[in-house]
Amino acid sequence: MAYVLTEEQQMLSDSARDLFKAAPVALVRELRDQDNEVGYSQDLWKEMVEMGLNGLLVSEENGGMDFGWRGMGVILEECGRTLSNSPVLTTAVAAHIIDRYGSEEQKAMLTEIITGGKSITIALRSTSRMSADECIVTADGDHYLLSGTKQMVANANTADYILLSALSDGVEQYYLIENSDAVQVETERYMDSRMYSRLSFDSVKLSQSALVGVAKAQRAIATTLISGLNALLSAELLGLMTEAFERTVGYLKERRQFGVLIGSFQALQHRAADLYSEIELVKSIVIKALDALDDGDPIATAYCSMAKAKASKIAQLATNEGVQMYGGIGMTDDEEIGFFMKRARVAAEQFGSMSYHADRFARLSSY
């Protein structure tokens, strides 16, 4: 493992950058202004599927590209730069879980996910505070019954499948279910112009084959999901904050007040230099977390939570500084810096808040 990208990863990064060029922040605005019910561009999604991005974390044996977490991180970083929304994060991670732990029947679904563009959303514990799950599974003859609620489930209004956790006899288990009419989906637009849903399950019938992995694998699945999703969100936040920062520094070099460029003011220079330093730290911890996942190193659990806590905090700082340094224009909807601030807040909350991850790191460090 190394901090510098391999040639292969660099090529992936370049083609992702080209792809997302076609989906600039303006597209996010357009979808929002159209009150688009999907919340992302289906054309872009098609292109992402064609690139095989849903299979980046899937073994070649099961039709994937096996690019690893670092490779997937490169994609998310580019998504972060353009604020591009799509179901790729949850679909690729869910595909990885199926590839590693799924039954033969579930593995057979991978083709239509990777090449057919079926999408999967993921619902971890019921809220972003990640306290105990409120979804309960009980056995009922030859099937299960699922009851409870989930909050803030991304793209659930369009997802074909849902990978979710629920308690069975007090033990957290993972199920892959169809997003059928039996699931009540209440969808709302969030601050980042994306669609999130509250899911309610009222004795929804699940077949026994919905369980992902054997009983012993459930803890490993939970760890992989929490760590992997958050490492990738951290990569997205890294791209987001880097772009916001570069735009802000660019603005400091063109905006004139009092007859001079505002970038010549030390009050702003020092804040920009401090922010530069913090972003350098985020870059390192994100790489470290993704590499540790690829190495199967148990320390990944700690690194991923460290990355999410740090990236969330600095994305907050970078976007706040962005709005402030743009001044009045930064408060207007016409200027794009505000979009970065809004996405940063939502991404920070997804799959475990900043304080949840800080606490998780501390517990893993035995304090």
Add this chain to the structure above:
Amino acid sequence: MSLEDFRKEVIDFIEANCAESMRQPMVKESDTYWGGRNATFQNEDQERWFTAMAERGWTTPTWPKEYGGGGLSKAEAKILKQEMDKRKCRPPLLSFGIWMLGPALLQFGSEEQRQQYLPDIIQGKTRWCQGYSEPGAGSDLAGLQTSAISDGDHYIVNGQKVWTSYGDKADMIFALVRTDQSVKKQMGITFLLVDMDTEGVSTQPIKLISGKSPFCETFFDNVRVPKANVIGEENAGWTVAKYLLTHERSAISSAVDADMLTPLSYYAKNSIGVDETGVLKDSILRSDIVEWEIDAAAFKFTLERINEEMKAGQAIGAKSSFMKYYGSELNKRKYELRLQVEGADGLVWDGERTNEGKVARQFCRTKGNSIEGGTSEVQLNIISKHILGLPS
């Protein structure tokens, strides 16, 4: 010789020359050896370890053999360091000559000057100190006023330096002096070597807020210095000084790094305790500690990353300013938290129980981290200008 054979040779050498007592942490001042005209060894073990290393030139493993250095390749030097680290060997010689002046001499000195000074640095015969800052030239270093007036083949030096570490113990000083008042301030500076025994040189120790300190004030009163002691060209000393400061900055940030990962939470658990679920009892302090530990780890990874990028051929440039800035601020934060973690015991100033108030004194000392070697504000200026390209 193959690297494997070399490693074997190193191990044999260490086992033969580095006594057990030279593999203990350095606690007291006398545990360190700085060399110089008036140096004495603490004991035979220290003398044997130093002498053996100096004979091979391994006090400076990669410096050229022609000046008495080790002449080792990078790979060999790495092996030597690995094996010494593994056995916790003390550095045989601490020296500003090795860390600062030597690299500058190798870069800017004449052949004659290298012949004259490098062997004595390597053999620990000359102890050097640095004369940069002045009472009126701290952050604005280029504003220094210590003057060197030409007088035949000599200069007459007058003025005062401050923060000269171990000035009272050094044999020689490498100093920045003003040789031209009429030009832009950076253009009239010369890098000059002065023997501390010359008539008119005197020193005065400085007591810091932490108690004792190695720092001195150094005074020059009509001191005659040969012009042959100029490194580089007359009036071109600023270039040498900047080169040397880059070395100092990375030295400070890596010194901070060594101690950086001693978990604060370890001390906190000892002094505050944990509840039945293993969580630290002071939840507000706990969240500050978490934040610090994440930053400390991320900073360590960043140093690794920059190191890797440098090896891949990227220039470090102004990144040393980022390292200096973040590393010293991190160390200050650490001791601010450490003081809270220790509670009353952290405030004791004297006495054996607290190792002479070690925490309280170190806390005070860390306040200087963001001042020495260029203040945090100066580092932020450098980042703004040279990395972000913000206008002046």
